[in-house]
Amino acid sequence: MDINLSINGKLHAVQVQEDMPLLWVIRDIIGLTGTKFGCGVSQCGACSVLIDGKLTKSCGIPVSDAIEKDIFTIEGNSENLEFLRQAWTDGNVPQCGYCQSGQLIAATSLLDLIEKPTDKDIDEAMSANICRCGTYTRIKKGIHTAVKLKNETK
Template sequence: MELNVNGVAHSIDVEPDMPLLWAIREVVGLTGTKYGCGVAQCGACSVQLNGELVRSCSIPVSVAAGQKITTIEGISKDSSHAVQKAWLALDIPQCGYCQSGQIMAAVALLKRVPKPSDADIDAAMSNICRCGTYQRIRDGIHVAAGQQKLEDVLKRYADTGVTGV
């Protein structure tokens, strides 16, 4: 079967019911997509399938065959996507484990809603962050959308004593 991952065709020989997550990580060799819960709840395994956010741990590879799969590695080759820039500038990750899934969800949200409200963000960002960086994630999305200036957010963090890792 053939997988189109980040614009590159990969011919793979796997069982059709193998979760897409494992095909991406173990067969294709892209390890940015993480295993979290295995039951499509946490979002660490989030990728885009034809532009729609999916949890790759629950999608059989046979369903994804022949479709366009985008992983965290496919967002940009040099961290130049607005969401990645905001994540880095605001020092959003703490442990970082969930962040590839968070970024994938934020990118998908901004494609659908270019200027999201807090309610839009809260509804769309269902991924779990064990470190609790939800406010920074929300700020990062607003910065990436051009709704807040990076300097203003950084100043607010400094004024309130919020620091990075």
Template sequence: MKTNLSINGKSYAVQVPKDMPLLWAIRDIVGLTGTKFGCGVSQCGACSVLIDGKLTKSCGIAAVSVVGKEIFTIEGSSENLEFLRQAWNDGNVPQCGYCQSGQLIAATSLLDSTAKPTDKDIDEAMSANICRCGTYTRIKKAIHKAVALKNETI
């Protein structure tokens, strides 16, 4: 099925089967490989993207179902994501790094909706993303640091 996907503000004309998961359209057809395959059953969060600003696991949604919507991946750029990237880097958050693109997208979603998240807000927002290395404490610290960095620029 020929369709257009809007990813990170750019339109991509793609030919995809009607049942192809968005994850594979993003990775294999468009070539944006930052979004990761983790479990394939929408449980781990490695494939997280934002669709019209809503956190979504891209392995569990058909690419054709998001035509006309804005898809935001880890390759995109937003103010919150940039502060999070800096905080992630400063805090040496990743261990193996595999889950981190999904973690960063989930954290972006959180900061897009909550300017000053509490520890409880962070725990709830990040609970759908699994990190096999257990970097949850570093992730939480980095989210708080990103908020501080953002507040420094205001």
């Protein structure tokens, strides 16, 4: 079917099966490859995107559920994501980098919801995202750093 998708503020007209998971529409049809495939069963978070601001595993929802909604991916820009990127850079967080798109989107969602998350908030919010390289210590620190950077600019 013909579907219009709004990704990072840009409209994309695509012709796809309505049950195709959003992940594959984004990656294979539209060609935005920053959102990653990791498991296909909503277990690892590599495919995380925001849909109308809500954290979503894009491998787990059909594209038809994203029609007329705002989709936000790692290629997008938001205030919290920018602070997180800076914090990820300051803390030299990534190793292979593959899961970090999803980690950054999940962290963006966390900061959108909670201005100053505690370690426990981070544990809860970020445990849906697997990092096989094991950068959790740095991700946690990175989220705290992003909060600090944001407060410093206020």
